[in-house]
Amino acid sequence: MELEYSSVLTGASFMLYEFKQVVMLKEQGYSDQEIRKKIITENLFQYEKISSLKRGLPSILRRVNVLDETFRKLVIKESFEVGKIINLYAIMKTDRLFFEFMDEVIKEKLQTSDYIFEKKDLNTYFTVKAEQNENIASWTESTVQKLKQVYLKILFNTGILKDKRSGELNRLMIDNRISDHLTHIGDANFVSAMGE
Template sequence: MIEEMEYKTTIKTLPFLFLEMKKAANLVLQGLKDNEIKEKALYDNIFQVNTETRRKEIASMVLKRIKVLDEVLLHKLVHGDIETGKLIVLYSIMKTDRLFFEFMDEVFKEKLIVKDYVIEDKDFNIFFDRKREQSKKVASWDDYTFYKLKQVFIRILYEAGLISNKRNRKIIKPVLDPSIIEHLKEKGEKAILNIFLGLN
């Protein structure tokens, strides 16, 4: 359950990773195991980053996100259209990052419901203040951490195609492939489906 996950800030340095997710999903569908994908990341530099530390970090995060995708979603990520692939990556982030999921649930979804299609600075401030009150761990983070988290959340929304640009942040309502909607219903993913569809 997402609610049982700890609040973390790792998303600050590992935001959307769409191409990396697509590459790894393809390898999973080919039958490669986690350790083989890690080796490919490390020795073949499949994610095309400079340092060994970064290769390990990206491989670790990508595999964590891949774990929450079943074969149907992996297949759609690899072989489907780009828009669907990006929403599947967004789904994997919501499933593995509690703070981002809660932002999408409490801010993004609410915006869709009330038809207020701009995400403003104050929306982030109110959200982070509320989290500070709810969690000692979040309350212990410094201001710079929240500044970075805000930047990363905006970048993820932009790269996922859910806001028009990073400055005025006008919301673009996600368009989900009907087969994905059905699949997520079957999986019991009501909370995440409601975020995508703007439903209570």
């Protein structure tokens, strides 16, 4: 089943800390409903506003739910770096527009050794997608702007974007256990989209 294009990332961003918390609860056997309740009643993310919490949580649950046990265990037991890459994979797996951005823009740049990411790369991507898809074309300017900010933030948080000002890109060092497992489960295209 192909994912619809969506703008939900505007409310979710990278959220690695929150992602890890939800993975731990999932591994402890809590259901999505129980996780939602526990996070909100105990304010596990320590947010000031419950509205921000409610906005980001559905996306995080979706991300965690695409992970198998192997990935959940890696997120819990391994380094911050491993968690970052698995979170990036989960974002791409649950957000078609972001996956295509990684696959069509970032992968392309890294394959051609073009290590400079410019604003126009992002603008062109969104313009082309809006021409191809009515749903995207109907989004407000502020939604598109917010998505662009989130994309930059994700690139920066994962270390793909080394410097926001210069736009310098970096190749990710992907742990072999992650790339091997992705290949094993038929998701090798995600490894190449990350620029491996």
